[in-house]
Amino acid sequence: MWKIIYKTEEQLNNMRESWKYLTELLYILYEKAQVGVTWIQLNQIAQDYIDKHNLKWSVNGYHGFPANLCFSVNECVVHWIPSNYVLKEWDLLKIDVDITYKWMITDACWSKIIWGNEYNQIGYELIKATKHATDAWVRSLEIWKSFYNMWKAVFNTMKNAWFSVIKDLCGHWVGTKVHEAPFILNYPSKNLKNIILKKWMAWTIEPITALKSTTFIEKEPWWWDLLCEKWDLWAQWEYTLIASDKWIEVVAWIQEDIFDNW
Numbered sequence: 716m717w718k719i720i721y722k723t724e725e726q727l728n729n730m731r732e733s734w735k736y737l738t739e740l741l742y743i744l745y746e747k748a749q750v751g752v753t754w755i756q757l758n759q760i761a762q763d764y765i766d767k768h769n770l771k772w773s774v775n776g777y778h779g780f781p782a783n784l785c786f787s788v789n790e791c792v793v794h795w796i797p798s799n800y801v802l803k804e805w806d807l808l809k810i811d812v813d814i815t816y817k818w819m820i821t822d823a824c825w826s827k828i829i830w831g832n833e834y835n836q837i838g839y840e841l842i843k844a845t846k847h848a849t850d851a852w853v854r855s856l857e858i859w860k861s862f863y864n865m866w867k868a869v870f871n872t873m874k875n876a877w878f879s880v881i882k883d884l885c886g887h888w889v890g891t892k893v894h895e896a897p898f899i900l901n902y903p904s905k906n907l908k909n910i911i912l913k914k915w916m917a918w919t920i921e922p923i924t925a926l927k928s929t930t931f932i933e934k935e936p937w938w939w940d941l942l943c944e945k946w947d948l949w950a951q952w953e954y955t956l957i958a959s960d961k962w963i964e965v966v967a968w969i970q971e972d973i974f975d976n977w
Contacts, residue, residue, distance in 0.1 A: 717896030719888060721915040726819055726890060727957050730917060733816035734966045737823055737955075740764050741969040744810050750830045754786050754800050757810070765814070773813035773820045777893050780939065785811035785824070790946045792881060792923060792931045794939035804830035807838040809951050813893055822889050822919050823967040824953040837926065838948050841878055845924045845950040848872035852920050853954070856912060856963050862899055863907040869922050870902045881949065883930050884941075886921035889955060914958050921953040 722730075740761060747760055761784055765772065772783045780794070787795045787809045788802075802808065811824035826842045828835045851868040873880050880901040888895035897910055901922055928943035943949055955967035 719897065719916065720891055720895050721913075722890055722917050722957070723915075724959070727915070727917065727959055729817040729819040730821055730890065730955065730957055730966050731964070733814060733819065733821045736768055736770060736816060737812060737814050737821050737967045738969060740814070741810075741812060741823060741825060744812070745825055745827060745969065748802060748808055748810070748827060748829065750802055750804050752802050754798055754802075757786075758782070758784055761812070771815040773815045773822070773893050785809075787811075787949070787951075789948060790943050791934075792925070792941045792943055792949045793884065793951075794941055796939060802829050805835045805838075807835060807842070807948050807950065809949070811951070811953065819890055820893055821955045821967040822893070822953060823955055823969065824921075824951055825969045826950040826952065838950070840876070841924060841926060841948055841950045844873060844876035844878055845922055846952050847876075848922050848924070849920055849952040849954065852922070853956070853965060856956075858912055858914060858958060858963070860912055861908050862910040862912065863903050863905070865912075866899070866901070866903045866907055873922070873924055879925050879927055879929050881923040881925055881929065881931060881943075884921075884923045886919045886953070888916065888918045890917040912958060912963075914960050917955065917957045919953055919955050921951065923949065923951045925949045 775783050782796050788806050806829040809826045813822045828838050848869040851872050855865045855868040886899035925943050926947040928945045930944050931941040934940040954965050
């Protein structure tokens with residue numbers, strides 16, 4: 716049986732302070748991810764930022780994960796290890812970043828079409844719908860309400876856009892660990908009815924979507940790479956949120972200009 720780890724005001728303040736670092740790093744990586752750039756180069760840019768601000772990575776070594784960042788491209792849903800892969804036009808790239816600041820972890824990610832949205836229109840529409848679904852999730856949040864109804868907002872947004880959600884991957888509570896229980900599935904599962912949003916919580920919103928796939932396959936049993944079952948495109952956005960004694964706050968995210976006028 717899982718047990719939610721409630722946070723203290725000091726812990727929530729530390730997560731608030733981490734916002735400027737994680738969000739700034741997300742924007743730096745977003746701008747640097749261009750045609751001809753390798754994942755190793757992006758990883759070094761991130762490492763230089765972490766060193767400069769005296770931060771720490773959160774996922775390296777977590778359950779044996781051997782990298783600082785989670786990179787994924789095209790049909791790979793999550794966890795592709797940084798390599799010498801060279802980004803190309805049309806690539807749909809996701810970078811998922813976790814940092815530790817004053818012993819508290821925040822977690823966020825973005826998706827991007829390399830070299831412009833017009834080069835991969837269906838990928839762009841998937842990214843846009845996923846971002847829209849994530850923001851719909853935020854707008855639906857209410858203290859003392861079940862997460863079941865909140866996730867309807869995500870599922871229905873993707874369904875209405877004629878896309879799918881990856882049901883086997885999920886959001887999670889966060890803060891003292893990379894992944895804290897309970898886990899928040901990417902569709903309105905019945906077990907979400909028992910999860911109530913309360914004060915002093917910290918969690919991630921993490922819709923992971925695809926053109927048609929609803930689950931993933933492993934490239935190899937011993938690899939971290941998870942691929943869409945239909946080998947189609949995926950997308951993901953992720954925010955870290957906290958609920959204090961006054962309100963709900965988004966403390967780690969990236970808001971791209973193309974979505975501002977929805």
